[in-house]
Amino acid sequence: MSQNLLHCHAQRDACLHALAADLTTQIRATLGQQPRAGLILPGGSSPQALLPLLARQLDSQRIDISPSDERWVPAQAAESNWQLLHQGLPQANCLDPRQGATLEQSALSWGEQLAQWPPFSAVLLGMGEDAHIASLFPGMPGLAAALDPQAQPAALPALAPQEPRQRLSLNLAMLQRGKWLGLLAFGERKRELIDAVLADQPSARELPLYAWLQRSPLPVNIYWAP
Numbered sequence: 001m002s003q004n005l006l007h008c009h010a011q012r013d014a015c016l017h018a019l020a021a022d023l024t025t026q027i028r029a030t031l032g033q034q035p036r037a038g039l040i041l042p043g044g045s046s047p048q049a050l051l052p053l054l055a056r057q058l059d060s061q062r063i064d065i066s067p068s069d070e071r072w073v074p075a076q077a078a079e080s081n082w083q084l085l086h087q088g089l090p091q092a093n094c095l096d097p098r099q100g101a102t103l104e105q106s107a108l109s110w111g112e113q114l115a116q117w118p119p120f121s122a123v124l125l126g127m128g129e130d131a132h133i134a135s136l137f138p139g140m141p142g143l144a145a146a147l148d149p150q151a152q153p154a155a156l157p158a159l160a161p162q163e164p165r166q167r168l169s170l171n172l173a174m175l176q177r178g179k180w181l182g183l184l185a186f187g188e189r190k191r192e193l194i195d196a197v198l199a200d201q202p203s204a205r206e207l208p209l210y211a212w213l214q215r216s217p218l219p220v221n222i223y224w225a226p
Helices: 012-031 045-057 081-088 103-116 188-198 208-214
Strands: 005-008 037-041 063-067 069-071 122-125 155-159 166-170 181-186 220-225
Touching (some): 188 208
Parallel strands (some): 122 181, 181 220
8 A cells, every 4th residue: 555654774773773763763753742651562583673762762751562462471581562662661561461360351341451551652563474463363253354455443462374373463453543553573574575465455354464554444564674
């Protein structure tokens, strides 16, 4: 979709610095209008490198943050996205998706709490080499409903193809509550998938990434480097 903005960089470090600058501008604009700013970020190694850049530039004590998705592991586990965000922005209020004893209870409560936040200042997603976003994987049970932009904004139990398979994820409608929407991706394979989606190739239309880029109410800022 022509509205999406593709920011290409030759080096990953330059890409992360550009993304951090744009996110900082967006969040500061939000904080200029309201006392707190909500932020949804992905897990993984790429966002982990982004967090120190944000921490140096933002008043994190005024930021409410939550991951776009989470593995059903203890909060302090190395695989925990919440743990990554909490360590990267320790002064922020970081909402843990584990809000109940079961996946279903946690998804319901987590989604209800996020729905009470004002529209997020920014939502940044990563993507996998299978074109999954958050923990919305190709072929996952319930995927079509999770990718319906007209659905009620919510969180849901999700199923990954690899361990740990049990996940929590925000649905597309919740992810689209951002005032600014972004995607961070590194590598040639991910660029091929992005290009296929942007070209509206029929083979790409069932991919979760397609929903994020082609069913968005706002331009998606895509940050890519080899």
